[in-house]
Amino acid sequence: MTVAAIGIGSNQGDAVANVNAAIGALRRLGALTSVSRLYRTQPWGVEGQPDFINAAVLLETQLAPRKLLEALQSLEAELGRRQTYRWGPRVIDLDILYYGEERIEEPGLIVPHPLMLERQFVLAPLADIDSRYRDFDRSGYDPQVGECTPLMPEESDDITQRVRRFVDAFEQTDLIGLRISDTNGDTIELRRARRVAPQGGQGDANGIVSDGAREDVPVDVIKANLVGIAHLVKPVPAPGVQLDEGRELAYVEALGIRNPVLSRRAGRLVAVLIEDGASVEYGQPLFEIARP
Amino acid sequence: MFRKVLIANRGEIALRINRACQELGVSTVAIYSEADRNSLHVRQANEAFCVGPGSAAHSYLNIPNIVSTALITGADAVHPGYGFLAENARFAEICGDHGLVFIGPRPEVIALMGDKANAKRVMSQAGVPTTPGTEVLESSADAARAAEKIGYPVLLKATAGGGGKGMREVTSADQIDRAFATAQAEAEANFNDGRLYLEKLIKRPRHIEVQVLGDNFGSIVHLGERDCSIQKPSHQKLIEETPAANLPDRVRKMLHDTALRAAKTVSYTNAGTLEFLVSEKQAYFMEMNTRIQVEHPVTEMVYGIDLVKEQIRIAAGEALGYTQKDLRPGGHAIECRLNAEDTERNFAPAVGTLADVVFPGGPGIRVDTHAYSGLEIPPFYDSMLAKIVAFADTREAAIARMERALRETVIEGVATTITQCLTVLGSRAFRSGNYGIDFLPSLMHESPAA
Numbered sequence: 192m193t194v195a196a197i198g199i200g201s202n203q204g205d206a207v208a209n210v211n212a213a214i215g216a217l218r219r220l221g222a223l224t225s226v227s228r229l230y231r232t233q234p235w236g237v238e239g240q241p242d243f244i245n246a247a248v249l250l251e252t253q254l255a256p257r258k259l260l261e262a263l264q265s266l267e268a269e270l271g272r273r274q275t276y277r278w279g280p281r282v283i284d285l286d287i288l289y290y291g292e293e294r295i296e297e298p299g300l301i302v303p304h305p306l307m308l309e310r311q312f313v314l315a316p317l318a319d320i321d322s323r324y325r326d327f328d329r330s331g332y333d334p335q336v337g338e339c340t341p342l343m344p345e346e347s348d349d350i351t352q353r354v355r356r357f358v359d360a361f362e363q364t365d366l367i368g369l370r371i372s373d374t375n376g377d378t379i380e381l382r383r384a385r386r387v388a389p390q391g392g393q394g395d396a397n398g399i400v401s402d403g404a405r406e407d408v409p410v411d412v413i414k415a416n417l418v419g420i421a422h423l424v425k426p427v428p429a430p431g432v433q434l435d436e437g438r439e440l441a442y443v444e445a446l447g448i449r450n451p452v453l454s455r456r457a458g459r460l461v462a463v464l465i466e467d468g469a470s471v472e473y474g475q476p477l478f479e480i481a482r483p
Numbered sequence: 484m485f486r487k488v489l490i491a492n493r494g495e496i497a498l499r500i501n502r503a504c505q506e507l508g509v510s511t512v513a514i515y516s517e518a519d520r521n522s523l524h525v526r527q528a529n530e531a532f533c534v535g536p537g538s539a540a541h542s543y544l545n546i547p548n549i550v551s552t553a554l555i556t557g558a559d560a561v562h563p564g565y566g567f568l569a570e571n572a573r574f575a576e577i578c579g580d581h582g583l584v585f586i587g588p589r590p591e592v593i594a595l596m597g598d599k600a601n602a603k604r605v606m607s608q609a610g611v612p613t614t615p616g617t618e619v620l621e622s623s624a625d626a627a628r629a630a631e632k633i634g635y636p637v638l639l640k641a642t643a644g645g646g647g648k649g650m651r652e653v654t655s656a657d658q659i660d661r662a663f664a665t666a667q668a669e670a671e672a673n674f675n676d677g678r679l680y681l682e683k684l685i686k687r688p689r690h691i692e693v694q695v696l697g698d699n700f701g702s703i704v705h706l707g708e709r710d711c712s713i714q715k716p717s718h719q720k721l722i723e724e725t726p727a728a729n730l731p732d733r734v735r736k737m738l739h740d741t742a743l744r745a746a747k748t749v750s751y752t753n754a755g756t757l758e759f760l761v762s763e764k765q766a767y768f769m770e771m772n773t774r775i776q777v778e779h780p781v782t783e784m785v786y787g788i789d790l791v792k793e794q795i796r797i798a799a800g801e802a803l804g805y806t807q808k809d810l811r812p813g814g815h816a817i818e819c820r821l822n823a824e825d826t827e828r829n830f831a832p833a834v835g836t837l838a839d840v841v842f843p844g845g846p847g848i849r850v851d852t853h854a855y856s857g858l859e860i861p862p863f864y865d866s867m868l869a870k871i872v873a874f875a876d877t878r879e880a881a882i883a884r885m886e887r888a889l890r891e892t893v894i895e896g897v898a899t900t901i902t903q904c905l906t907v908l909g910s911r912a913f914r915s916g917n918y919g920i921d922f923l924p925s926l927m928h929e930s931p932a933a
Contacts, residue, residue, distance in 0.1 A: 192517075192536060218859075219834070219835070219836065219859055253517075253518075253536050253537045253538060262862075417547065417548055417551065418532055418533075418534055418548040418549075418551045418552045418555065419551050419555060420555055445547060445548070445551040446547055446550060446551050446554070446581070470532075470555045470556070472532040472533040472534070472552075473517075473532075473533045473534050473535050473536075473542075473548060474517060474533050474536075475533070
C-alpha cells in the first residue's frame with residue numbers, strides 16, 4: 192500500500208460537479224484517506240475562459256505507479272464521456288502529484304509531478320491534505336495563473352462538502368469515533384487518534400489504552416502484516432512513553448512462528464489498540480506512535 | 484460432521500459454500516482481501532478475517548495467512564472452492580500437516596492430475612482413450628518431429644496449463660518454431676513453468692465433461708455429463724447444459740463408463756470432473772479437474788443432489804449412502820455465465836461500480852451471484868458476476884425459460900455477456916443442439932456487433 196497524492200482539475204461544463212464526480216470515482220482505485228477543499232482559479236489575461244476548479248486527494252492504493260496512471264487516464268476518458276456525450280476537450284484532469292517517496296522518470300510518467308511546487312492551484316489543495324506543504328514558500332509562482340481561492344461551502348457540494356461539514360461537527364463533540372452512511376452507500380468514518388481498543392473486533396469499550404491527549408501531530412499506525420495471535424511484549428509500554436526506533440512492542444504468533452512487531456521510527460506511544468492474546472487480521476491497527 | 488469450515492475463496496462460490504455449511508449446521512470463517520471488504524461473503528459468514536491486500540497472490544493465494552486464520556479460529560476443515568488454491572496439492576498437504584481437513588481429493592491425486600501430460604499417461608495406461616500426443620517436449624525441433632508423426636493440425640499445450648493460456652494451434656510445419664516460443668513464454672509467465680507438450684488437434688470437437696463423486700470407502704458414482712462447448716476463443720466456458728443434446732445413447736454411456744473407470748484408476752475421492760473432447764466417432768480424455776466446477780449447478784438441478792454438501796459430507800468421513808442405480812436424473816438444465824466483460828471488445832474485462840442490479844426469478848430459475856447494486860468490482864479477480872440457471876422438463880422449455888430470465892436481468896454500470904448469451908440461445912445451431920467448441924468464436928467472427 193502506497194499513499195499517492197492526486198491532483199484534480201476541471202474547467203469544462205459544470206466543473207464543480209466534474210471534480211466531485213472524479214473524487215467519487217477515485218475511490219475505486221483505493222482508499223481515500225484525505226480530501227482537500229475545492230479551489231477556484233481565475234485564468235489570468237485570457238478573456239472568456241471559464242474558471243478552473245481544483246482539488247487534491249490522498250489515495251492509499253495498491254496499484255503500481257504505471258497502473259495508477261493508466262487507471263487515472265481511463266477515469267478521465269470515462270468521466271469525459273459521461274459529462275459531454277461527445278469527443279471534446281477533457282473535462283477532467285487527473286495527475287499523480289507524488290507516489291509515496293518514489294522518484295520516477297519514464298516516458299509519460301514523472302513522479303513527483305515536476306510542476307507541482309510551481310503552481311498554486313496544485314499546491315493550495317495539496318497543503319490542505321499534507322501538512323508538509325503547508326508552509327511552502329509561494330513566491331515562485333507562475334504569474335500566468337491567477338489567484339486561487341477556496342470555494343465557499345455552498346459552492347462545493349457532494350462529497351467534499353459533506354466531509355468538511357462532518358469533520359467540523361465531529362470536532363465539536365467528545366466522541367472518539369463516528370461513522371455515517373448515506374443512501375448512496377457512501378460511508379464516512381472518523382476516529383480520533385485517542386482511541387478505544389477493539390476487543391474481539393466488536394469495538395468493546397474495554398481495554399482503552401491511551402495517553403488521553405488530543406493529538407494534533409501526525410500519527411503512524413502500526414498494522415499487522417499477517418494473521419495470527421498478537422502477544423504484547425512485557426513490560427507493556429504505557430502510552431506517553433518515548434520509544435526508540437526498532438523497539439519490539441509485540442509479536443504476532445502465526446503457524447508457530449513469532450513475528451516481531453517493531454516501532455519503525457522513534458516517537459511517543461499514543462495508543463495500544465489490541466489486547467494481549469487477541470486474534471488479529473491482516474492490516475489490523477496495533478499501535479499508534481506520534482512522530483517527533 | 485465438522486464444527487467449523489474455513490472458506491478459502493471469494494465471490495459467488497464462497498457464498499455457495501457458506502450456504503451449504505449453514506444448512507448443515509456448520510459454522511463458517513470467510514477470508515477476504517482489502518479489496519473485498521464490502522463483499523457479501525464477508526457479511527454472510529459467521530466470522531471473517533482479512534488475509535492480505537487486493538492482489539490475489541498476497542491474499543487468496545497467501546497460504547501462511549489462510550492456514551493461520553484456520554488455526555486461530557479453530558476451524559477443522561478448509562473448502563477451497565474453484566480457482567485460487569483449489570488444485571494446489573501443496574496447499575492440501577499443508578492443511579493436512581496442520582490437522583485441517585482439505586475438502587477435496589488427496590494431495591497426491593491433485594498433483595497427479597494437475598500435471599496434464601502425466602495425467603494423460605496414467606489414463607492411457609488404464610485404457611482410457613486419450614488424444615494422440617507427446618510427453619514433455621525438449622525443444623521446438625522435438626515438437627516439429629512429433630507433429631510430423633502425428634499429422635497436422637496439432638495443439639501445443641502447457642503441462643501446467645489452464646484457461647487457454649500457453650496453448651497454440653499449429654496448422655503447418657513452418658509455424659511451429661514461433662508457436663513454440665510464444666506458448667513457452669506464456670506458460671512461463673502464467674504458471675512459472677514453461678514445459679510444453681503437443682497433441683493432435685481434433686477438428687470441431689464438443690467439450691463434454693462427466694461429474695463424479697467418490698467417498699473414502701471406495702464407492703464412486705457419476706452424475707451424468709455436461710456439454711460445455713459454448714466457449715470463448717480463450718476456452719473459457721460461457722454456457723453449459725445437461726444432458727448434452729443430440730448425443731447418441733451409446734456415446735453417452737461410453738463417456739459415463741470411461742469417467743468411472745478413470746476415477747477408479749486413481750481411487751478418486753470427493754467431487755471431480757473428467758473432461759473429454761468428443762468427435763463424431765471418438766471420445767478422448769482431456770483432463771481431470773480435482774475440485775467443484777463453476778457449472779456444477781446444472782448437475783444439481785437435474786440430479787436433485789447438493790454437490791457442495793456432498794463434498795463436505797465425504798470429507799467429514801461419511802459414506803455416499805447411495806449407488807449408481809439410486810441416482811435418477813430428470814429434466815434439463817442450462818447455465819449462462821454473466822461476466823463483467825465487453826463482448827464487443829473481445830471479452831475484455833470491465834471494471835466499475837454496479838449501478839443497478841435486478842436478477843430474474845420465478846419457476847425453475849436459480850441465480851448464484853455475489854453481485855448487488857453498489858458493488859465495486861475490483862480489478863484483481865475473475866470477471867464473473869452471476870450464474871443464471873434455468874431448469875425445465877425439456878431442453879426446449881429450458882431454453883425458453885433462460886431467454887425469459889435473461890430478458891428480466893438488469894446489470895448497469897459495466898458491460899456484460901447477457902446479450903451474447905441471448906444471441907447464442909436464439910441461434911439455429913444451438914437450438915438444434917448441433918454445435919462444437921468452434922461455435923462461439925465463429926459466431927463472433929460473423930457478427931462482431933452481436
